[in-house]
Amino acid sequence: MKYLANVTSLKFFSDTCTGCGRCVEVCPHAVFIIVNGKKAAISDKDRCMECGACVRNCAFGAITVNAGVGCAAAIINGMITGGEPSCGCGDTQNACC
Amino acid sequence: MKIISCCSPQHKEISDNLPCCPKQEMPERELVPSIVSKVSAEWTWRDYLGQIRCRISSFRNSYAVKPGFYAVGSPDRESDIFVSANYKLSFDILRRALKGLNAWLLVLDTKGINVWCAAGKGTFGTEELIKRIVESRLEKVVNHRRIIAPQLGAPCIAAYIVQQKTGFRISYGPVDAWDIRQYLEAGYKATEDMRRVKFTVWDRLVLTPMEMIPALKIYAIYAALMFFIMGLKPSGIIFKDGLADGLPFFILGFLAVLSGALITPLLLPFIPFRSFAIKGWLVGSMVILIAIKYISPAMPVAAFSLLFFPLASSYIALQFTGSTVFTSMSGVKKELRYAMPVYISVAFISIVLLVFFKLNQWGIL
Ligand code: SF4
Numbered sequence: 001m002k003y004l005a006n007v008t009s010l011k012f013f014s015d016t017c018t019g020c021g022r023c024v025e026v027c028p029h030a031v032f033i034i035v036n037g038k039k040a041a042i043s044d045k046d047r048c049m050e051c052g053a054c055v056r057n058c059a060f061g062a063i064t065v066n067a068g069v070g071c072a073a074a075i076i077n078g079m080i081t082g083g084e085p086s087c088g089c090g091d092t093q094n095a096c097c
Numbered sequence: 098m099k100i101i102s103c104c105s106p107q108h109k110e111i112s113d114n115l116p117c118c119p120k121q122e123m124p125e126r127e128l129v130p131s132i133v134s135k136v137s138a139e140w141t142w143r144d145y146l147g148q149i150r151c152r153i154s155s156f157r158n159s160y161a162v163k164p165g166f167y168a169v170g171s172p173d174r175e176s177d178i179f180v181s182a183n184y185k186l187s188f189d190i191l192r193r194a195l196k197g198l199n200a201w202l203l204v205l206d207t208k209g210i211n212v213w214c215a216a217g218k219g220t221f222g223t224e225e226l227i228k229r230i231v232e233s234r235l236e237k238v239v240n241h242r243r244i245i246a247p248q249l250g251a252p253c254i255a256a257y258i259v260q261q262k263t264g265f266r267i268s269y270g271p272v273d274a275w276d277i278r279q280y281l282e283a284g285y286k287a288t289e290d291m292r293r294v295k296f297t298v299w300d301r302l303v304l305t306p307m308e309m310i311p312a313l314k315i316y317a318i319y320a321a322l323m324f325f326i327m328g329l330k331p332s333g334i335i336f337k338d339g340l341a342d343g344l345p346f347f348i349l350g351f352l353a354v355l356s357g358a359l360i361t362p363l364l365l366p367f368i369p370f371r372s373f374a375i376k377g378w379l380v381g382s383m384v385i386l387i388a389i390k391y392i393s394p395a396m397p398v399a400a401f402s403l404l405f406f407p408l409a410s411s412y413i414a415l416q417f418t419g420s421t422v423f424t425s426m427s428g429v430k431k432e433l434r435y436a437m438p439v440y441i442s443v444a445f446i447s448i449v450l451l452v453f454f455k456l457n458q459w460g461i462l
């Protein structure tokens with residue numbers, strides 16, 4: 001299943017990539033592949049859900065993404081309160097996930 | 098032999114269970130069994146009941162196990178260490194998957210929420226993991242320096258920082274705990290398939306109660322309001338009219354909830370378009386069209402229904418983005434940018450239409 005095309009904020013900078021493979025290991029949607037055992041490459045950008053796992057685990061700063069929750073309630077919440085989208089998971093009342 | 102001070106303040110909890118206070122000599126090996134709790138890999142009926150309650154109610158917000166260090170089977174100095182959230186359901190699924198294996202379990206304090214959510218919230222994180230590794234004195238418990246963390250926790254764990262600070266190298270285990278055995282047998286390697294998050298009909302089905310329940314709460318308010326509006330006459334509220342005139346609205350409203358919270362999530366991959374708002378609108382339109390054919394309400398009611406209910410379904414379907422495993426924030430923001438103005442204007446138009454309808458009914462217009 002794929003979500004909207006051409007919306008992800010994922011960016012990859014192959015210059016700093018060492019091909020360590022962490023991004024392939026952590027991505028839950030197989031967005032990255034390692035090409036010829038040397039460097040990573042994006043195989044399908046539209047599968048990215050902006051979870052941020054790749055960015056957090058790339059020790060070489062070769063990836064950036066505007067990570068966040070893809071949750072309508074959270075984003076509407078964020079719009080109303082003017083803060084960051086938050087799904088209220090930790091709070092006791094209501095959790096969207 | 099080594100002198101162990103188990104009465105230091107940071108080991109207060111541990112020392113209470115130790116017979117070694119005050120300072121006393123004890124073999125280092127024996128430290129291990131005394132600081133860990135043993136857990137079984139089997140599920141009891143309580144575990145099954147808990148799982149069901151988590152799926153359907155806010156019970157899941159308080160379903161937690163004590164963070165700390167656990168043993169499954171009889172692990173030794175070479176056994177693998179698995180990291181888990183202290184959400185009891187995550188913990189249970191992991192320990193069940195470890196059945197027949199001997200392993201250590203390091204349970205982080207994620208405030209009782211699951212790995213994925215905790216990662217999003219930041220409670221399942223690098224700092225917490227480092228703290229637990231240090232507190233559990235892992236380097237004394239095992240000879241190796243490997244830790245297996247759940248892949249879905251990766252958004253909040255910087256593996257390279259954990260390694261720098263503690264010497265332990267994190268390998269991310271498969272997404273599904275059931276694959277752990279295969280992952281271990283393959284030498285800590287997950288296939289691409291094991292790395293991918295699935296979203297099966299079953300996964301979606303177990304999520305629908307959490308879509309239906311909040312939607313039905315709003316539905317109850319809506320139904321009461323419709324009853325009141327339909328029953329409202331210049332002479333007061335007529336109970337019979339409220340029921341009779343309100344009936345199509347009760348039925349259609351309920352169908353809108355079903356379309357958005359149940360049918361759309363279940364049929365998700367088969368409904369055309371990628372946008373959840375459009376998917377929900379399509380399903381809602383179909384269902385409402387069919388229903389109108391059967392109920393055949395008065396013309397103005399039918400027109401109102403075709404405008405309002407498919408969009409209600411669309412709005413409810415859009416909420417499902419919060420439960421999926423593949424929607425991105427940028428994507429949902431884009432949907433909302435287009436959909437919100439439509440929702441707000443249609444809600445406004447609907448209210449105006451209702452007022453006209455009532456005024457007309459009363460013969461004022
Ligand atoms: S984690 Fe970073 S350095 Fe390693 S392969 Fe991926 S992009 Fe390259």
Ligand code: SF4
Pocket residue numbers: 010026027028029030031032047048049050051052053054055065
């Ligand atoms: S943000 Fe998440 S989904 Fe997107 S590429 Fe990185 S790890 Fe994959």
